Amino acid sequence: MKPRFDILRVSRWCLLLSGAITVAGVIVFALFGFNLSTDFKSGSEVQFELNQRVPEARVREMFASIGLPLGDTSLTVGGIQQNVVMVTLPEQLTAKQISEIQAAEHRFFPDAKQDIQVNSVDPFVAEQTARKAVYAVLAAAACIVVYIAIRFEFRFAISGIIALLHDAFIVLAAFALLRREVDLTFVAALLTIVGYSINDTIVIFDRIRENLKIDKPETVDDLRAVVNKSLWQVMNRSIRTVLTVLIAAVILYFFGGISIRNFTFALIIGLVSGAYSSIFIASPIWVAWRSRSMKKASRGDKAAPIPE
Amino acid sequence: MKWGRLLAFLAMVVVVLGLTISTGPKIWKSIPLGLDLKGGVDLLYAVDTPKGHPLDSTGKAALVRAIEMRVNSLGVSSPIIQLEGHNQLGQDQIRVEVAGVKNQQEAVNVIGATAQLAIYGSAKIDPKTGKVVPVGPPLATGADLKSNAHWVVDQQTGQNAVAIEFKNASLWTSITKRYLQKPIYVFLNGQLLTNPVVEQVMYTGQSEISGGNLTTPQACIDLANELNAGALPYPLTLESETSVGPTLGATSLHRTLIAGVIAVVLIFAFMIAAYRMAGLIADIALVAYGYLTLLTFAGLHVVLTLSGLAALILGVGIAVDANIITYERIKDEVRNGRSLRSAVRVGNRNAFRTIVDSNATTFIAGLIMYIFGGEGDVRGFAVALMVGIIVSLLTAVLFARAMLMTFTAAQAVKNPWWYGAPRGVVKSREAKV
Numbered sequence: 192m193k194p195r196f197d198i199l200r201v202s203r204w205c206l207l208l209s210g211a212i213t214v215a216g217v218i219v220f221a222l223f224g225f226n227l228s229t230d231f232k233s234g235s236e237v238q239f240e241l242n243q244r245v246p247e248a249r250v251r252e253m254f255a256s257i258g259l260p261l262g263d264t265s266l267t268v269g270g271i272q273q274n275v276v277m278v279t280l281p282e283q284l285t286a287k288q289i290s291e292i293q294a295a296e297h298r299f300f301p302d303a304k305q306d307i308q309v310n311s312v313d314p315f316v317a318e319q320t321a322r323k324a325v326y327a328v329l330a331a332a333a334c335i336v337v338y339i340a341i342r343f344e345f346r347f348a349i350s351g352i353i354a355l356l357h358d359a360f361i362v363l364a365a366f367a368l369l370r371r372e373v374d375l376t377f378v379a380a381l382l383t384i385v386g387y388s389i390n391d392t393i394v395i396f397d398r399i400r401e402n403l404k405i406d407k408p409e410t411v412d413d414l415r416a417v418v419n420k421s422l423w424q425v426m427n428r429s430i431r432t433v434l435t436v437l438i439a440a441v442i443l444y445f446f447g448g449i450s451i452r453n454f455t456f457a458l459i460i461g462l463v464s465g466a467y468s469s470i471f472i473a474s475p476i477w478v479a480w481r482s483r484s485m486k487k488a489s490r491g492d493k494a495a496p497i498p499e
Numbered sequence: 500m501k502w503g504r505l506l507a508f509l510a511m512v513v514v515v516l517g518l519t520i521s522t523g524p525k526i527w528k529s530i531p532l533g534l535d536l537k538g539g540v541d542l543l544y545a546v547d548t549p550k551g552h553p554l555d556s557t558g559k560a561a562l563v564r565a566i567e568m569r570v571n572s573l574g575v576s577s578p579i580i581q582l583e584g585h586n587q588l589g590q591d592q593i594r595v596e597v598a599g600v601k602n603q604q605e606a607v608n609v610i611g612a613t614a615q616l617a618i619y620g621s622a623k624i625d626p627k628t629g630k631v632v633p634v635g636p637p638l639a640t641g642a643d644l645k646s647n648a649h650w651v652v653d654q655q656t657g658q659n660a661v662a663i664e665f666k667n668a669s670l671w672t673s674i675t676k677r678y679l680q681k682p683i684y685v686f687l688n689g690q691l692l693t694n695p696v697v698e699q700v701m702y703t704g705q706s707e708i709s710g711g712n713l714t715t716p717q718a719c720i721d722l723a724n725e726l727n728a729g730a731l732p733y734p735l736t737l738e739s740e741t742s743v744g745p746t747l748g749a750t751s752l753h754r755t756l757i758a759g760v761i762a763v764v765l766i767f768a769f770m771i772a773a774y775r776m777a778g779l780i781a782d783i784a785l786v787a788y789g790y791l792t793l794l795t796f797a798g799l800h801v802v803l804t805l806s807g808l809a810a811l812i813l814g815v816g817i818a819v820d821a822n823i824i825t826y827e828r829i830k831d832e833v834r835n836g837r838s839l840r841s842a843v844r845v846g847n848r849n850a851f852r853t854i855v856d857s858n859a860t861t862f863i864a865g866l867i868m869y870i871f872g873g874e875g876d877v878r879g880f881a882v883a884l885m886v887g888i889i890v891s892l893l894t895a896v897l898f899a900r901a902m903l904m905t906f907t908a909a910q911a912v913k914n915p916w917w918y919g920a921p922r923g924v925v926k927s928r929e930a931k932v
Contacts, residue, residue: 240750310741327871331864338863342856379806379868379880386864386884390817390857394824397853428820428827435769435823436816439762446758448751450535454806 198422199415202475209357209472216364225366225373235284237292238277238308238449241300245276253299254278257291267372275449279372284309327382328359335389343396346480351392354465354473358388361464362457376454384461387436391429392469398425399474411482418478422470433466504909511902512783519790526790529797532598533804533879536752539598540606540742543583544735546591554582554591554733562593562733568724569610570597579802592738600742607740616641616726618674622684622691631691633684638674641726643667648726650719653707659719660709663726668704675701687711687722755808763789766819774826774919776912777903781822784899788818791890799886807883814887817861821895825850826919833915842915843907847900854896862888 245268251261259280267277284292289309296303332352339348359381366373398421408414440462444455534541546562548554554562563580570578579596600606617640619633644663651662665671674683678697685692685708693710713719767785770778792811796803829846837845865888868881 308742310739323871327868330871331867334863334867335860338860342859376806379810382864382868382881383810383884386861389860389864390820393857393860394853397856401849424831425827427830428823431773431823431827432816432820435766435819438765438769439759439816442762442765443755443758446761447755450751451755451806 195423197415198419198470199475199478202471205467205471206475209361209468213357213360213364216360216367220363220367223367223370225363226370227373234282235280236277236310237280237284238275238310239296239303240275241303242274243300243302244273249299250276250278253295254292256299257288257295259288259292277449327378328385331382331385332356335385339389339393339396343400346477347396347400350473350477350480351389351396353476354392354468355385355388357468357472358384358461358464361468362461365460366457371456372453374453376451377457380454380457380461383458384465387462388465388468391432391465392473394428395422395425395469395474396477399477411485414482414485415478418474422474426470429466429470433462436462500911501909504905505911508902508905508909511898511905515783515787515790519786523790523793526793526797530793531800531802532752533802533807534596534598534741535804536808537598537749539596540600540740542595542597542607542610542737543739544593544595544610545588545738546593547734547736548591558733566593566595566610570595570606590736593735607737610735616644617686619684619686620678622686622694631684633686638683639665639670643670644726646726648723650716650723651707653709656709658709659713659716660707661713661719661723661726662705662707665704665706668702671701671704671706675699685710752808759808759811763815766815770819770822774822776906776917777822777826777829777919780902780906781819781826781895781899783902784822784894785815785818787898788815788890788894791894792886795886795890796883799882801882801886802879803883804879807879810880810883811887814884814891817858817887818891818895821850821854821858821891822899824853825896825900829918830915830920833918833920839913839915839918840907843903843918847903851896854892858888858892 247266247268250266254261261278261280265279265281267279268275289307293307296307332355335355336348336352339351362381362384365371366377399418402417402421402424406413406417408417437459440455440458443451444459447455546554548558559582566580567578579594581594583592583594585591595610597606597610617633617637619635619637621634622631623634624630625632643665645666648661648663651660652658653660675697679700680696680698682694682696684694690711692713693708695710713722763785767782770781772778774781789811792814795801801807825847828850829842832842832846832849833839835842862885865881865884869878869885
């Protein structure tokens, strides 16, 4: 495909935009923190299904009747017919309370599926889980840097990782801004995004590397032209791949089970961000870095070849 | 047209579709489903070992056996029991997953309850609580018993009782000798059960316990079961529990599956619209991908969870990406003016390195997730992702390539339009090789 416009020229605005979203996210999570699910803090989560659209007030009444008043944010409604209730309670439910909830459900909604799902986690377990998740993200990023540095070069590795962290940050910022619940499946989603983001970046870097061998740019302008050409060459693939994966993620979001909602929501944001950052963040950063060392090299020795 | 090649191509298609349709449903049924898909309870316990005595391998084995017996007594079988590392107090943790339990609370009670039987030589009344508490170290505990306790009716008194037998008969002999004509105190879970007076020296190691709540046959059978299962001295503390009702699980599975089918159908249609014949070949490779992935799951006994299922469906995306990269390369080569056959060959070769590099990085992410993820859900997802990547390399790259090459060699179609190239681009030579 022919270069339609200079992607590298608009990249400055993209960096600003991404920066703004990230800063907004950081401010929100510095001020309010994340809306952590019971996976990450102690408490219980109760889920059940009604055979009607969930009447929120009635559900609140039901919990109030057994001495468990619900706060403003602890009730989530889901399901295709808006018939699944998910309630988060700050305390760990005792066996007695669970059977009381079951009984109350029977009283308030006699026609419902008499089946409740309860998750409760001890704070120890939750902290352990959170720590493991953080280690997993950092370790994955480190291993990916090493792999790219070996297969490509160090500059590609760092630019790719910046784009990757950008995607993780955008997803975190989105969850903080929208007050969506951060649970264990969110961690899985984040790690998938890490995988996809780097996958996408590699495809583009691979094409840049290939074109560098063919064109052998000697000036910064040549280099920018090569990168622009490479970006446009893979554009078709980038758009089509993201489209197919997005189809899957969006459909899973709307029609899949309610417990993977957060997972798919994170994926949708991460996939879009991943496709965007590979083109508008990772490549421009690499170009800026590479041009700087080209200038240095040309100052030192005009005839010196550009290091690969 | 070369009929031999076309026939070979058609044979590949028939084999894939035939295998999938004939054995696919059976394989699908043989994959164990996670608790979130079929319902059940997931319990995490801390093991209360004495200070400075971590769980050793015999202790572990005893614990697992005891839990198995308890779960079996619930009328369901094959629980998943795993040691999970340590909590912040340094205690060992053990995870018990039982599928198909109807009454969550009963399961929690039965699995967590330890029949802590202990026999003491003396006891006193605690002045604060008014309860009888043991004094000194126990003479014997449940760990000293053989696991053959059972319910009996005492022939002299007609009372319900539990027959027990000591592993080491001489221990019981020495106790009864020392406490002849004196009371001994039998505590169950810290509660005084009975304090019989020893009336004769017992040489066989056999005895009976009765009293307290042991008035009905059921109570005796329950205690006997607990004693048999609980011949280990570690109390378990419940740290977290998750339960999924069987119908909720089924609804989630059903919904996610429907969503998956819709997504796959749309992706198939998209591929055909974008790449025509080559898209159709990619779709057949995707069927092979789905089939092989399920086969791998069945073979490795990977437990399929909701997030694993999501990873599988998204794995379709990874597989599709490999095809898209290849086809875009083929289109490039057609633009460069190559013949269809050489474009397919060169395009495949050029795409291969990109696909390997990009999949390797995703695989690394999956592997790290598996190693550091810890928790069951993340781990299941990681396994599904890794299996998906390897299978997609085999099917979307190798198999799809073989099909594409064979089909091209058959020369059934000559227009690159069938491979997704727009009309009129051929031989425009806008880029040089």
